[in-house]
Amino acid sequence: MTSQLQVDGLDAGYDDLQVLNRVSFSLKPGEIGCMLGPSGCGKTTVLRSIAGFETAWHGRILIDEVEVSTPGFSLPPERRNIGMVFQDFALFPHLKVEENVRFGLHRLERREQQGRVQEMLAIVGMLAYAQAYPHQLSGGQQQRVALARALAPRPSILLLDEPFSNMDVDLREQLAREVRNILKQENNTAVLVTHDQNEAFAMADQICVMNEGSIMQQGSGYDLYHRPANRFVADFIGQGVIIPATVESPTAVKTELGLIRSEDVIDAVPGSLVDVLIRPDDIVHDDDSPESAIVVEKAFRGADFLYFLRMDNGLEVLCFAPSHHDHKINERIGIRLNVDHLVTFSRN
Amino acid sequence: MAALLSLPIFTIASYLLYPSNEVWLHLRTTVLNEYLLNSALMMLGVGVGTLIIGVGCAWLTSVCVFPGKKFFSWALLMPLAFPGYIIAYTYTGMFDFAGPVQSWLRELMGWGPRDYYFPEIRSLGGAVTMFTLVLYPYVYLLSRAAFLEQSVCVLEVSRTLGCSVWSGFYRVALPLARPAIVAGVSLALMETLADYGTVSYFGLGVFTTGIFRTWFGLGDAAAAAKLAAILLLFVFTLVIIERWSRRRAQYHHTSNRYSSLPQYRLRGARAWFAVAACVLPLFLGFILPAGQLAVWALQTYQTMVDASFLWLTLHSILLAASAAALAVVLALFLAYGKRVFASKAVTASIRVVATGYAIPGTVVAVGVIIPLAWFDNQVDGYLREHFDFSSGLLLSGSLFALMFAYMVRFLAISVQSVESGLGKIRQSMDDAARSLSYTPAQILLRVHLPLMRATVLTAFLIVFVDVMKELPATLILRPFNFNTLAVRAFELAGDERLADSSTAALMIVAVGLVPVLLLSRSISTARAGS
Numbered sequence: 001m002t003s004q005l006q007v008d009g010l011d012a013g014y015d016d017l018q019v020l021n022r023v024s025f026s027l028k029p030g031e032i033g034c035m036l037g038p039s040g041c042g043k044t045t046v047l048r049s050i051a052g053f054e055t056a057w058h059g060r061i062l063i064d065e066v067e068v069s070t071p072g073f074s075l076p077p078e079r080r081n082i083g084m085v086f087q088d089f090a091l092f093p094h095l096k097v098e099e100n101v102r103f104g105l106h107r108l109e110r111r112e113q114q115g116r117v118q119e120m121l122a123i124v125g126m127l128a129y130a131q132a133y134p135h136q137l138s139g140g141q142q143q144r145v146a147l148a149r150a151l152a153p154r155p156s157i158l159l160l161d162e163p164f165s166n167m168d169v170d171l172r173e174q175l176a177r178e179v180r181n182i183l184k185q186e187n188n189t190a191v192l193v194t195h196d197q198n199e200a201f202a203m204a205d206q207i208c209v210m211n212e213g214s215i216m217q218q219g220s221g222y223d224l225y226h227r228p229a230n231r232f233v234a235d236f237i238g239q240g241v242i243i244p245a246t247v248e249s250p251t252a253v254k255t256e257l258g259l260i261r262s263e264d265v266i267d268a269v270p271g272s273l274v275d276v277l278i279r280p281d282d283i284v285h286d287d288d289s290p291e292s293a294i295v296v297e298k299a300f301r302g303a304d305f306l307y308f309l310r311m312d313n314g315l316e317v318l319c320f321a322p323s324h325h326d327h328k329i330n331e332r333i334g335i336r337l338n339v340d341h342l343v344t345f346s347r348n
Numbered sequence: 349m350a351a352l353l354s355l356p357i358f359t360i361a362s363y364l365l366y367p368s369n370e371v372w373l374h375l376r377t378t379v380l381n382e383y384l385l386n387s388a389l390m391m392l393g394v395g396v397g398t399l400i401i402g403v404g405c406a407w408l409t410s411v412c413v414f415p416g417k418k419f420f421s422w423a424l425l426m427p428l429a430f431p432g433y434i435i436a437y438t439y440t441g442m443f444d445f446a447g448p449v450q451s452w453l454r455e456l457m458g459w460g461p462r463d464y465y466f467p468e469i470r471s472l473g474g475a476v477t478m479f480t481l482v483l484y485p486y487v488y489l490l491s492r493a494a495f496l497e498q499s500v501c502v503l504e505v506s507r508t509l510g511c512s513v514w515s516g517f518y519r520v521a522l523p524l525a526r527p528a529i530v531a532g533v534s535l536a537l538m539e540t541l542a543d544y545g546t547v548s549y550f551g552l553g554v555f556t557t558g559i560f561r562t563w564f565g566l567g568d569a570a571a572a573a574k575l576a577a578i579l580l581l582f583v584f585t586l587v588i589i590e591r592w593s594r595r596r597a598q599y600h601h602t603s604n605r606y607s608s609l610p611q612y613r614l615r616g617a618r619a620w621f622a623v624a625a626c627v628l629p630l631f632l633g634f635i636l637p638a639g640q641l642a643v644w645a646l647q648t649y650q651t652m653v654d655a656s657f658l659w660l661t662l663h664s665i666l667l668a669a670s671a672a673a674l675a676v677v678l679a680l681f682l683a684y685g686k687r688v689f690a691s692k693a694v695t696a697s698i699r700v701v702a703t704g705y706a707i708p709g710t711v712v713a714v715g716v717i718i719p720l721a722w723f724d725n726q727v728d729g730y731l732r733e734h735f736d737f738s739s740g741l742l743l744s745g746s747l748f749a750l751m752f753a754y755m756v757r758f759l760a761i762s763v764q765s766v767e768s769g770l771g772k773i774r775q776s777m778d779d780a781a782r783s784l785s786y787t788p789a790q791i792l793l794r795v796h797l798p799l800m801r802a803t804v805l806t807a808f809l810i811v812f813v814d815v816m817k818e819l820p821a822t823l824i825l826r827p828f829n830f831n832t833l834a835v836r837a838f839e840l841a842g843d844e845r846l847a848d849s850s851t852a853a854l855m856i857v858a859v860g861l862v863p864v865l866l867l868s869r870s871i872s873t874a875r876a877g878s
């Protein structure tokens with residue numbers, strides 16, 4: 001299988017400080033990848049290494065199967081055929097929208113330039129603003145222009161550096177979906193950097209969760225949420241609690257909430273102690289259940305309630321309940337365990 | 349380069365530790381106390397004067413509504429176009445015994461020459477008045493900006509807590525603007541200390557005139573440098589106060605959300621009082637002296653404007669333009685150096701260069717000529733010894749020395765301007781252009797050049813104007829027989845040919861209006877907050 005972007009064992013850093021540690025991943029043509037992680041985890045350094053703004057210490061980067069970075073060699077950014085959208089959009093304030101989009105097309109003939117500019121402005125829905133200057137546009141509009149400008153020269157790969165962090169929170173997911181549709185329309189390969197998992201879920205096909213310079217897990221949003229590979233990913237993606245358990249059989253563990261069965265074989269010998277991840281959706285509110293817990297805290301979220309519950313044995317768990325199940329604090333409610341994916345971690 | 353530019357400052361500073369010689373002891377017993385006292389009195393007077401006019405007008409034009417407010421908000425800057433020495437002899441021409449005002453009074457009242465009291469312009473009080481009239485715009489400019497930056501919420505909170513509009517001003521707005529006001533007054537005082545033309549024309553004994561007298565009268569460079577060093581101490585105190593209060597000003601930002609300030613509509617007598625309060629400084633600081641200069645110029649331009657005058661003008665323009673061009677090139681060099689190699693050394697050298705603007709021209713001149721003369725003597729001695737050939741004075745007394753002094757004094761302005769312009773081109777714009785397959789050289793051409801053009805032009809203009817107006821350093825360092833408009837105007841005025849000097853003076857003022865208009869344009873376009 002050909003890959004559009006391939007990163008192999010990348011080490012990078014500033015002066016003496018190593019920021020990246022053996023980062024490897026690859027994207028197929030048309031795939032949208034995402035580097036997701038807390039601030040300072042090195043995700044932006046990965047992006048800037050791909051772009052060529054940072055020089056890697058070790059490892060290789062291939063764009064379109066061409067080596068652009070190997071130890072001792074780094075192709076300058078302007079020759080890598082990449083497009084990039086910046087956190088602050090970095091539109092040129094002295095150029096009109098149309099001229100900004102045309103900026104990267106200087107190698108084309110005048111007529112081709114004009115056609116491509118019109119095409120890109122149409123795709124991002126900014127044709128009406130072709131003659132406007134960047135400062136006359138709203139944040140969302142500036143972002144679309146930045147996207148059009150980056151995509152106009154048909155880059156081999158598009159890099160997006162926290163492109164939604166300057167936006168209103170309620171706009172972010174909608175914009176992420178919009179951008180995804182635009183990218184898919186032209187079958188672009190792209191890498192997004194963000195610290196916001198909802199953005200990552202809304203936009204990416206492949207998500208690399210990063211921490212302290214290493215990739216902790218690569219997979220779809222579904223995999224990361226339901227099959228986290230380690231405690232960091234379990235904690236970083238979504239909510240949940242970790243409770244102790246004993247392995248009963250190769251496919252079941254015993255917890256204080258009861259027996260949990262798994263479809264896969266558990267990676268631990270029967271009788272050993274493990275930790276189990278319980279997501280809020282693993283606990284179902286059921287008034288008829290014999291098991292019950294006391295409401296300690298609750299958060300109304302519109303479509304549902306997130307309840308913080310304390311069980312009789314002192315264990316605290318989270319539970320999503322439908323929006324109309326409004327219970328009071330200190331009220332006792334019935335709960336039932338419903339674990340589709342059993343996630344266990346060995347005790348250390 | 350920064351080391352080279354700070355050489356004069358360090359040279360002078362080192363004279364603080366220099367052993368006292370006879371001339372110095374003589375100076376100390378005779379005139380030093382007079383210099384100290386006069387300088388202190390002048391600073392006190394100018395400080396109070398600029399404070400009252402500057403803050404008062406700033407408050408009126410920022411929060412009150414009265415007829416002509418918009419016009420006054422920029423017109424009040426116009427006195428900044430007058431160099432102190434020009435307004436000084438203009439006023440002298442108008443108000444001294446033989447001048448039109450006193451003559452008219454005598455005629456009207458039938459007084460004899462000794463029948464009445466009239467304040468003497470050529471006095472300490474006169475100098476304070478002159479400085480106040482042309483320097484208050486510094487205080488006005490900075491405190492107005494501070495008033496406009498204040499959040500409307502703070503003022504409204506003070507009113508909900510029971511302050512009236514006016515007590516709100518004293519108890520909230522004024523304390524909040526204090527760092528800006530202190531910075532403005534410090535700038536005005538720095539200019540006061542730096543002045544040579546006015547005090548020399550008025551015959552006052554202060555540091556700058558003392559340095560001249562010691563240098564040219566007593567011929568003692570060491571003692572002159574020692575005087576300069578003491579003056580430098582004064583200046584550095586002011587620089588430290590100014591920087592400290594500017595830093596504190598950041599903490600006095602009350603909010604990031606601004607709406608336009610409340611506008612207190614003044615009516616009736618109050619409105620007329622506000623108009624009068626704004627007209628008076630504008631009239632006395634600009635309209636009256638400019639009018640007088642224009643009248644004189646009309647009377648004398650036929651005899652004054654001849655081939656030599658045109659040469660003089662051309663000289664001045666060429667000198668100012670080349671100094672400005674050099675300052676801009678050096679500033680670009682420094683600013684890009686800082687951007688590309690963000691090292692501590694570059695940043696530190698930019699800070700050193702930035703102090704140059706505060707150093708009085710007289711001090712710079714002495715500080716330039718001492719090391720250059722030493723260098724000339726060394727070269728001359730070496731050549732004589734080995735080649736039996738005398739090089740004479742190579743650098744001191746040349747245009748090089750003059751340029752060097754201008755750079756020490758004015759590079760700070762161009763650096764500040766260029767840096768702020770470059771700061772607006774964010775690193776991500778460079779990165780964006782590179783990701784769109786532009787090489788760094790192309791980026792310089794296609795992105796930086798168009799974005800920096802206005803900034804570079806502004807920096808050029810401001811240095812150009814400052815060099816045109818510059819007097820003391822030019823007076824000391826100019827090559828033999830080399831004149832500028834400023835020097836010419838000063839010399840003619842010194843020879844009591846006030847009317848004859850007016851054409852040159854008027855040209856300097858006209859040129860000086862350029863940065864004022866630039867400033868006023870940015871004032872009228874700048875809105876308070878976002």
